[in-house]
Amino acid sequence: MEYVTDALVLRGVDYKDNDKILTLFSAERGKFTAGIRGVRKNGAKLRFSAEPFAFCEYVIAEKGARRTVTGATLHDGFYSLRTDIEKYYAACAIAEVCAIVLPEGLPGGRFFIDAVNAVKNVAYADEKLALVDFLLSALEFSGFRLDLSSCGNCGGEILPDQKAYFDFSSGRFSCETCRVGTRVSGCTLELLKARSGMAHEEELLTSDAPVRALRLLRTYFCGRTESDLPALGEYLKLLLGN
Ligand SMILES: [Zn+2]
Structure with missing residues (x-):
């Protein structure tokens, strides 16, 4: 069986001499792995489609439980991620969040669009805000949506000029x-x-607000999903160094 699907590369692992095993995220098929042959050879035709965070239309051949990429058309390679270390770690953080919240094979739907937009915004816009948006979406997708509307204890309004607790x-x-x-x-x-x-x-909305929000979201996400987000940790460390 052969099918075509838009997908984002979450991860690529070297396999045999010239192959790779890709972890892809698609709207219809969710997270799945597929082999891609010969892409580590110089001048390999499909090399672009096996790069981290590549967003392509993939042609997938499925035989039993094995999937192989047989063709690809590039939507965006997000090349700016490879020349900017902060943007690169921010994109890695998106991939690690996807790896944690997505069960194998469950359609991604709206969350897939949010993930693609997050990578796009990390590459071409403010990556801090892109990460805040994406973590809010990932928490909602995993059933841990933040309630920002009122005090979770008394139901009253939390006034902007008063202290807040989380x-x-x-x-x-x-x-x-x-x-x-x-x-x-x-x-x-x-x-x-x-x-x-x-x-x-x-x-x-002070200039340090996005970083403060990211720290809160990271701690909450890691606690709720019992996971670690090392790339997001590296990203926050890089910001502190600047
Ligand atoms: Zn209260």
């Missing part, structure tokens, strides 16, 4: 009166609201 075990924010969890800066909550399309205080 409970990493429940994923809820709370107000200055309830104080459940760890203190978070007002800019973190306002940025998360802004990225979720909610009403927010624009003047509270």
Whole structure:
């Protein structure tokens, strides 16, 4: 059986002398692995389609449980990711999040579009905001959506000029009166609201807000999914070094 599907390369591992085994993410087929022959030879015709984060239309031949890439048309190779170390680690973070939240073979649907857009925005726009958006989407996809609308304890509004708290075990924010969890800066909550399309205080969005939000999202995501996000950790370290 042969089929055609748009997919993003999440990972490529060398196999035999010149082959690779790719982990691909497609809208219709979710996460799956496929071999690709001869792509490590110089001048290999399909080399572009086995590069990290390549977004292509793949022709897949399926025989029993084995899948092989037999053709590919490039949508975008996101080459800027290879010349910018911060963008590269940010893209690796997207791939590692996908690897954790996607069960084998479950269609990706809307989350697939969010992953492709995230890689695109990391490559061509602000990678910090791209990562915030993508982590919010990944949390929602995994059933751990953040409730940003009100205090998770009393249900009251968390006013932008008051202190806010976040409970990493429940994923809820709370107000200055309830104080459940760890203190978070007002800019973190306002940025998360802004990225979720909610009403927010624009003047509270300081330049360090995206990094603060990423740290909160990383800790919460890792706790909820019992995982580690080493590439995201490296990315945050790189930002601190600058
Ligand atoms: Zn409250």
